[in-house]
Amino acid sequence: MNVKQLAEALKLKTYNAGAQDREVAGCYIGDLLSRVMSRADRGDLWITIMPNINVAAVAVLSEVSCVVLAEDVTPDAELLEKCVKENVALYGSVLSAYALACEINKVI
Amino acid sequence: MTEQLVLNYSIAGDDFTKAGEAAADFKTVLKKTGVPPDIIRRAAICMYEGEINMVIHADGGDAEIIIGADKIEIILADRGPGIPDIELAMQEGYTTAPENIRSLGFGAGMGLPNMKRYSDGFDIKSAPGVGTTVKMTIMLPKNRE
Numbered sequence: 248m249n250v251k252q253l254a255e256a257l258k259l260k261t262y263n264a265g266a267q268d269r270e271v272a273g274c275y276i277g278d279l280l281s282r283v284m285s286r287a288d289r290g291d292l293w294i295t296i297m298p299n300i301n302v303a304a305v306a307v308l309s310e311v312s313c314v315v316l317a318e319d320v321t322p323d324a325e326l327l328e329k330c331v332k333e334n335v336a337l338y339g340s341v342l343s344a345y346a347l348a349c350e351i352n353k354v355i
Numbered sequence: 356m357t358e359q360l361v362l363n364y365s366i367a368g369d370d371f372t373k374a375g376e377a378a379a380d381f382k383t384v385l386k387k388t389g390v391p392p393d394i395i396r397r398a399a400i401c402m403y404e405g406e407i408n409m410v411i412h413a414d415g416g417d418a419e420i421i422i423g424a425d426k427i428e429i430i431l432a433d434r435g436p437g438i439p440d441i442e443l444a445m446q447e448g449y450t451t452a453p454e455n456i457r458s459l460g461f462g463a464g465m466g467l468p469n470m471k472r473y474s475d476g477f478d479i480k481s482a483p484g485v486g487t488t489v490k491m492t493i494m495l496p497k498n499r500e
Contacts, residue, residue: 281469299371301460
């Protein structure tokens, strides 16, 4: 399942569509950036509540397929700007990380 | 590619909006050199972690990257406070990052462990009051285009 299909299935809010044709390989949940770089796999969907600009850099370096801000967290202006510039797929949801992961597990 | 390519970056201290720009530029360069994607990912993460460490702990520093025929070398040098106990600093989860930095998502205590994990060769030298130098080597496959 690609990012576009998953965003539609989970009714995610689109902050920046990004590379929507990328396949979602799995899921990683975390807010500590170095831990994400250590443990997330390429293609994972990354769920976080961290809304600052550094999330974009970590998403690019980790090569996750997309970032989903859980619990209705909204991105900082700087993060959104960076995601647009770097073509990072950035989405949002009112659901918790756990609830999101459960839904993702049903569809991928 | 037979010629070696040298990149130099000056990392500014305490600027978290620009932190990561050197790693991003390095990654862009690597993509043009025919290095396999998994190696690019590892090398760029190594550089990013080093860059972030210099921003957080050392008020910046200098990075030199040498992309050769058979390996990439990343040399990071700062004139920060140094690391009194390197063995302790290498443990996953150990951090001395202040709370305001941790609230940004840094300070997981994974920076140095990640650099070691993602590089093929890792060497760190540090002296309190003098600074820290980290050298990472990432091997490249033969017969690269």
